[in-house]
Amino acid sequence: MQVAPVVPVLVVHDAADAQPIAKALVAGGIRVLEVTMRTPAALEVMAEMKKVEGAIVGAGTVVSAAQAAQVIDAGAEFIVSPGLTESVARPIIDAGVPFLPGIANASDIMRGLDLGLDHFKFFPAETSGGLKALKALAAPFGQCRFCPTGGISEASAPEWLAFEPVLCVGGSWVASGTPEEIEAKAKAASQLGR
DSSP: OOSOSEEEEEOOSOGGGHHHHHHHHHHTTOOEEEEETTSTTHHHHHHHHTTSTTOEEEEEOOOSHHHHHHHHHTTOSSEEESSOOHHHHHHHHHHTOOEEEEEOSHHHHHHHHHTTOOEEEETTTTTTTHHHHHHHHHTTOTTOEEEEBSSOOTTTHHHHHTSTTBOOEEESGGGOSOHHHHHHHHHHHHTTTO
C-alpha cells in the first residue's frame, strides 16, 4: 500500500494484453498491479504480468476460499477482496499473503481487527458515503490504514490521499487506452499525493 499512491484495478479479458499493460504501468511508476478475478483469463493474466520486471502482481475480487486457494497457488503477491469473511480471510492469513479485505462499516473493521488485520479496502468508496464516511469510520480506529476503491477518479484521488489514514487509492482510470496513454496516466498517478 505504500509502493505507489494508486493501485490500478485491472479487468483484463485477454492474456495477450497483460504484458503490454503491465510494462506501461511499471514504466510509469505504478508497480503494484491488482488483477481482478472477474474474467476467465485472470489467472493467465496474472502469470503474464508477473513476467514483467518490477511488477508486484496480486489478485483482486477474491470472493471465496476456493478462489483464495487458486490465486495463492498461482503466486499472487497480495490478495484483495470486496468484503471480509473469515472463510476467505483465514486461509490467506495462514498462507502469509498480504491481504486487503473490503470494509464498509465499523463491524467490518472490528471483524478484521479480530483476525489480526489493520489495513483495509474501503469499498465501494463513493457510494458508501465518500471521504466524509471514511473520516467518520477511521476516527475510532486510529491504528487502521485504508485504500479507498470504487468511484475514485484522477480528479478525486488527491483529496482522498490527503487524508492521513489513506495510504493509497484503487482506480481503473490509470489502465485504460493504448500502452503509451497508460504509461502517461501512470506517470501522473505515481505523483499524486507526493
